[in-house]
Amino acid sequence: GDFDTIRLVRDQASAPPLAQAMDPNNANFGKFWHAGLAGLPAGCNVAATQTIDTTQNVDGQWRLANGVTPSFFVFSQLLLGRHQSVLRQGSTDCTTGASNKTPLIARDDYTDWRMVKIRQPADGETPTIFYEIPKLRTLDEMVLHTPRLGFMTTPGFFSTWMNNEDNAARVTINQTLIVALGKSFEGVAVTDFSPPSIDAEHADPESECYGCHQTLDPMRDYFRASYTNFYGQQLDPDRVDLQADFVFRGVEAQGNGVGDLANTLASHPDFPYAWAHKLCYYANSAPCVEGAELDRVVAAFRDSGFNFNTLVTELFASPLVSGSACVAGVDSGTTATIARRSTFCNQMSQRTGVEDICGIRTHFRDATTLQNKVRDAVASVPDDTFSRAVVEPVVIAETSMFSRANLEAACVQAATNGFAAIYGEATSEEATLSMVTDLMGLSASDPRHAEALTILRDHVAEAIEEGKTEPQALQSAFVLACMSPSVAGVGF
Numbered sequence: 001g002d003f004d005t006i007r008l009v010r011d012q013a014s015a016p017p018l019a020q021a022m023d024p025n026n027a028n029f030g031k032f033w034h035a036g037l038a039g040l041p042a043g044c045n046v047a048a049t050q051t052i053d054t055t056q057n058v059d060g061q062w063r064l065a066n067g068v069t070p071s072f073f074v075f076s077q078l079l080l081g082r083h084q085s086v087l088r089q090g091s092t093d094c095t096t097g098a099s100n101k102t103p104l105i106a107r108d109d110y111t112d113w114r115m116v117k118i119r120q121p122a123d124g125e126t127p128t129i130f131y132e133i134p135k136l137r138t139l140d141e142m143v144l145h146t147p148r149l150g151f152m153t154t155p156g157f158f159s160t161w162m163n164n165e166d167n168a169a170r171v172t173i174n175q176t177l178i179v180a181l182g183k184s185f186e187g188v189a190v191t192d193f194s195p196p197s198i199d200a201e202h203a204d205p206e207s208e209c210y211g212c213h214q215t216l217d218p219m220r221d222y223f224r225a226s227y228t229n230f231y232g233q234q235l236d237p238d239r240v241d242l243q244a245d246f247v248f249r250g251v252e253a254q255g256n257g258v259g260d261l262a263n264t265l266a267s268h269p270d271f272p273y274a275w276a277h278k279l280c281y282y283a284n285s286a287p288c289v290e291g292a293e294l295d296r297v298v299a300a301f302r303d304s305g306f307n308f309n310t311l312v313t314e315l316f317a318s319p320l321v322s323g324s325a326c327v328a329g330v331d332s333g334t335t336a337t338i339a340r341r342s343t344f345c346n347q348m349s350q351r352t353g354v355e356d357i358c359g360i361r362t363h364f365r366d367a368t369t370l371q372n373k374v375r376d377a378v379a380s381v382p383d384d385t386f387s388r389a390v391v392e393p394v395v396i397a398e399t400s401m402f403s404r405a406n407l408e409a410a411c412v413q414a415a416t417n418g419f420a421a422i423y424g425e426a427t428s429e430e431a432t433l434s435m436v437t438d439l440m441g442l443s444a445s446d447p448r449h450a451e452a453l454t455i456l457r458d459h460v461a462e463a464i465e466e467g468k469t470e471p472q473a474l475q476s477a478f479v480l481a482c483m484s485p486s487v488a489g490v491g492f
Contacts, residue, residue, distance in 0.1 A: 003030050003070035005030055005051060005053060005054065006052045008034040008050045008052065009032070009049050010037040010048055010049070011033070014033070022078070022129075032074070037050065040096065050086070052086065057089055060090060060091075062087070063088075065095060066085060071130075075130060079103055079130070080103050081101045081102050082098060082103075083098060083099045084098050105133065107363050107365075114140075116142055117140065119141065119143060120147060126143075127145055128142045145233050146232065147258055149258065149262050150180075150258070152172070152261075153226075160175075163230065163231065165229050168199075168220060168229070169221075169227075170216055173216065174216065175388075176265070177248065179274075180271060181248075182273065183270055185216050186211075190215055193247055195245050197217055197218045197221055198213055199213060215245075215247045218247070219244055219246055221243065223261075225256050242256065243255070246261070249268075250269075251264070272301045272302050276288055279311065279312065279315050281395050283490070285337045285395040285397035289320060292328075300314045336490065336492050337489065337490050338403060341382065341383035342384060344487075345357065345360055345374075347487060348374075351438050352439065359371030373417050380403075382396040407482075407483065412479055419471070428457075428470060429457075431474050435477060435478060436456065436481065439478070439482065439487060440452060452481075459476065459477050460473040
């Protein structure tokens, strides 16, 4: 998988098959077509094949541009279909620029999500090769040198909280605590703790920064021992053996690398409560009320070995969310909120039978007219989100004329472009019954069912009396049902 030498051919017809170019045992290993070479000026003396020694930069020789590493160059070239720039060292006119070609990764590769185990290689074991796409599509285990465990080592987490030498993983460890434990550094100095690894700039106990950095700086070394500043595998001998200190909310531990950090977080008493509170924010737009009922839910979660399904079941069936019984500190009837974008779209997909009706998970080139229209309509509907260094998520609970107008626009688009797909040849009576039971979620046993059905059928009749066709009247009834509290809201 190393590319000390890369050979680039000028003409596509001269490129070897990818099976050879990606086989380390083949004479054509590391030999690829580059789309930008043929268009360079004659003075660049572009040969049929350019050989690039990726270990050095020599005037007059070809090299990879912009500091791109050999592995990323090949990754981008093949998997992403983007030919990165190459240049002749010392010449300003002999730079190819980048261009987009057909990638090996297809859009369908993002539709078959499944669980895959990721582990580090045993002694002498060959890691998984990133460019073996057919093999990657079928793997249930990947072997990588770089450690990947827990949410805090995923590419998504790292790309959200980017790092550099000045920050030196401070943002990474703080955001990790926020997600894992629902807490952040409070800026209060800890007694009887004088870590040697605190940054000298913040080492003065009298400085206003000391309260955070006293515990923040020693804890960041969990990440610095495992990753570079740009989240690659840590190979620096001065850092791989760093010992980190974890001193946070009554728990003290030491360790090396993200594996030890993960174990400390998982055993921290705040861990199960943090994940319960996340679900409360999702359901109630507020944290769970502390007390005996929350303690019961958390105990069930802990006793299940932190089975997330158990937490969801226990919490959503609890009066903390359902309001089915009086719980100290919980005001029944006050947890109703608007349906934010993700919730609204998921509800609409489930209740109409149209997969990804908002087109959120579908590439726009593959999306239907319905998906593209609804996606545009819900773009301004607030969604669950977060802010840097803030423990509480951003969960807008109250409606506004803007969010309501955008939800209504989405309902209109769903009715206009999706009615036939949802209801087919259903009669007016069948369609309105489905709107109540399926779309609004009011089963026949719900006391609101009969009145809701009457309202929709009366609406259809009145629309027809005013000159609308039956399909137009039914579409209007769909919008009315779609804007009802049980669809446009949560907790009604």
